Amino acid sequence: MPRMNYWRPVWALCVTQVVSWGTLYYAFSVLLGPMGAGHGWSVPEMVGAFSGSLLVTGICAYPAGKTIRRFGGPAVMSTGSAVGSLALLTVAFAPSLSVFYAGWAIAGVAMATTLYEAAFAALAAIYDEDYKRAVTFVTFAGGFASTVFWPLTERLTVWAGWRDTLLLYAGLHLLVCLPLHRYGLPHVGAADVLETGPGVTVSELLRQTQFLLLGISMTLYAVVFSVISVHLIPLLQAKGASLQQAAWLAAVAGPMQVIGRLIEYRFGDRWPIARTGTLALLAFVPAVAGLMVRGAPVGLLLLSVGLYGMGNGVVTIARSVSIVELFGRDRYAQVSGALAAPSTVARAFAPFLASLLLAWAGGYSGVLAIVGVLAGTAAVLFGRANRS
Numbered sequence: 082m083p084r085m086n087y088w089r090p091v092w093a094l095c096v097t098q099v100v101s102w103g104t105l106y107y108a109f110s111v112l113l114g115p116m117g118a119g120h121g122w123s124v125p126e127m128v129g130a131f132s133g134s135l136l137v138t139g140i141c142a143y144p145a146g147k148t149i150r151r152f153g154g155p156a157v158m159s160t161g162s163a164v165g166s167l168a169l170l171t172v173a174f175a176p177s178l179s180v181f182y183a184g185w186a187i188a189g190v191a192m193a194t195t196l197y198e199a200a201f202a203a204l205a206a207i208y209d210e211d212y213k214r215a216v217t218f219v220t221f222a223g224g225f226a227s228t229v230f231w232p233l234t235e236r237l238t239v240w241a242g243w244r245d246t247l248l249l250y251a252g253l254h255l256l257v258c259l260p261l262h263r264y265g266l267p268h269v270g271a272a273d274v275l276e277t278g279p280g281v282t283v284s285e286l287l288r289q290t291q292f293l294l295l296g297i298s299m300t301l302y303a304v305v306f307s308v309i310s311v312h313l314i315p316l317l318q319a320k321g322a323s324l325q326q327a328a329w330l331a332a333v334a335g336p337m338q339v340i341g342r343l344i345e346y347r348f349g350d351r352w353p354i355a356r357t358g359t360l361a362l363l364a365f366v367p368a369v370a371g372l373m374v375r376g377a378p379v380g381l382l383l384l385s386v387g388l389y390g391m392g393n394g395v396v397t398i399a400r401s402v403s404i405v406e407l408f409g410r411d412r413y414a415q416v417s418g419a420l421a422a423p424s425t426v427a428r429a430f431a432p433f434l435a436s437l438l439l440a441w442a443g444g445y446s447g448v449l450a451i452v453g454v455l456a457g458t459a460a461v462l463f464g465r466a467n468r469s
Contacts (some may be wrong), residue, residue: 090154090207091215093265094200095222097162097258101195102223103230104250105165105188110314111234111328115243122178125436128311130178130185132433135307137189138196139425145193146202146418154203158262161194166254173247195258197223198421201401202414203266212410216401217346221339224394228335231314235328286419291407294466296420298362299400300427301459305365305452307428308435309389316445320377330382337387338394345395354406355467358399362463364392365456373449403467 109131117127149157168191171184193199197220204215237246286292313334317327345357371377371385401417408416435448442448 088215090204090266091218093261094204094219097158097195097261097265098197098200098219098223099226099229100253100258101162101165101192102226103233104169104253105192106196107227107230107310108234108246108250110311110331111231111324112238112243112246113315114324115238119243120178120181122181125433125440126178128433128436130182131311132429132431133182134185134189134192135425135429137186137429138192139422139427139429141190141193142198142421142425143415143418145199146414146416146421149199149202149206150414153206153266154199155263155266157194158199158203158266159259161191161199162254162259162262165191165195165258166251169247169251169254173244173251191254193421193425195262197397197401198417202417205405205410205413207267209410212405213398213402214346217342217398220342220394220397223397224338224342224390225335227310228332231328231332232325235325286416291466292416292420294462295400295403295407296423298459298462298466299420300423301455301462302362302396303424303428304431305456305459306393307431308448308452309365309369311432312435312439312445312448313386313389316372317382319445320382330379330386333383333386334390334393337390338397341391341394342398345398353467354399354403355464358396358403358467359460359464361392361395361399362456362460364388364395366453368392369449369453369456373446399463403463407467 113124113127116122117124145157164187168184168188171187172181175181175184200219201216204219205212208215234246237249241249313331314324314327317330318324322330341361365388368385368388371381371388374381377385400420404413404416404420438448438451439445
């Protein structure tokens with residue numbers, strides 16, 4: 082196979098991951114204020130819709146993995162792009178809060194079939210010894226999703242309004258992501274590549290200590306990631322930054338994700354994955370501590386956001402590689418889906434619960450303290466899972 086064609090699925094997914102993460106996940110925190118002001122809805126009501134979206138993603142994660150294993154990435158991911166476009170159109174024209182919630186529920190289905198879990202399952206069906214390299218390059222690109230879409234969404238909202246911004250993003254799913262998913266990935270059923278061994282059921286996985294340790298660790302990480310990513314811009318605004326300043330400060334997380342992945346790509350083979358993932362998860366602890374400092378200078382905020390981005394970037398790779406090493410390439414889609422289900426449910430509820438705690442406490446200190454403890458616990462459990 083020509084080298085360009087060999088890596089074509091990677092280049093296609095590099096583009097679609099930036100767009101899918103940017104429009105379905107990261108844009109929400111920027112649009113939160115303008116949409117609430119336009120409709121007159123409160124922050125907990127708005128965050129509740131997004132949490133519902135992530136809950137749907139968690140419910141769909143395991144079925145999505147099984148579907149990709151049976152039918153392959155092109156069919157599932159291109160359908161997910163069409164669903165994503167429908168979701169954003171529904172959110173844009175929602176006449177009531179109930180329809181707004183329905184739109185984000187549809188977006189949850191799109192996220193289950195287009196984001197990293199689906200992409201990694203598709204790559205596992207294509208690559209063998211080059212799997213880690215393929216995942217690394219896709220996450221290089223995906224790391225720029227927040228960098229691109231946080232400031233882009235802020236500017237588009239100012240220039241065109243939040244509704245037209247959502248319409249533009251719906252068009253990106255139809256005109257960019259759908260064709261790349263359909264024609265950029267090889268048209269071969271994943272079963273033709275992966276059905277070399279028996280499948281695995283959730284009940285079988287739940288009897289394995291490694292799966293339980295890894296599952297709890299990744300669930301705690303999901304809480305940390307979701308609370309920080311959803312509340313980062315409001316948190317920075319609470320520190321005195323304007324919306325535009327907060328968007329640019331938060332955008333630093335994207336390049337730092339890529340830097341973290343570059344370091345892992347260059348030196349990761351020298352360390353076991355247990356050490357890599359543990360150190361990446363521990364990076365969240367000083368990041369949270371820096372965000373808790375009263376009157377924190379811009380330099381400290383940049384450092385904290387950078388550590389958050391770097392840790393998040395490496396954990397994405399460590400999780401994927403650990404699944405392959407612990408459970409095998411032929412079971413990746415099912416194991417990944419089973420792991421993603423509780424993680425995504427936790428990611429769904431965590432921002433909403435954090436907003437309630439924030440409203441009750443009147444500040445982010447308590448929320449961040451809990452997040453720091455969860456990050457440290459996740460690091461310990463990840464190391465134990467991969468050393469077992």
